[in-house]
Amino acid sequence: QKEVEQNSGPLSVPEGAIASLNCTYSDRGSQSFFWYRQYSGKSPELIMSIYSNGDKEDGRFTAQLNKASQYVSLLIRDSQPSDSATYLCAVNMAGTYKYIFGTGTRLKVLA
């Protein structure tokens, strides 16, 4: 089992819709979780971090964490064409300085 798993996509949504991106992880002791956005040819940039079970909202973005199910998700409301990118889920492995990334989900927002 991979340490961090994501559906590679592409996930296509119409402009204005909600995009839902999912991530599962294997290390049950992990406490810190992150979503990064990566445009083609660019380096990843942090969108959200989440550390507690439940929802965390920041503008159009909501991160959801369920540690019992080892599941992290990212919702993007009112999706815009500029949101088209690859979204990477990252997990800080418990008790380490290691940050492991999923392979990313490619999102396409159709105008």
Place this chain on the structure above:
Amino acid sequence: SQTIHQWPATLVQPVGSPLSLECTVEGTSNPNLYWYRQAAGRGLQLLFYSVGIGQISSEVPQNLSASRPQDRQFILSSKKLLLSDSGFYLCAWFRGDRVSGANVLTFGAGSRLTVL
């Protein structure tokens, strides 16, 4: 302000040639530093990380090596490049998030390596 620099941005190297990629961080001291590689169409693979001068943890056995000669400098090297070394190399550092107070990884602009 805190910034991270990587160079060169792009390079094309023949198989069997050496490699040196450099990363420096400004505006902070004793950062945790990381090297990741992203092959075409693939996710980020952790290669090395360092929590201090001369302290290197290797995640994947391969023909690459890393060194940290100074507090804010992290170097990725190879003596002989392979075709499979082609990819987008990203340096990152571990900084405090002002809002949450937690530490987050922040990436440099990356170095794109093509091995022919």
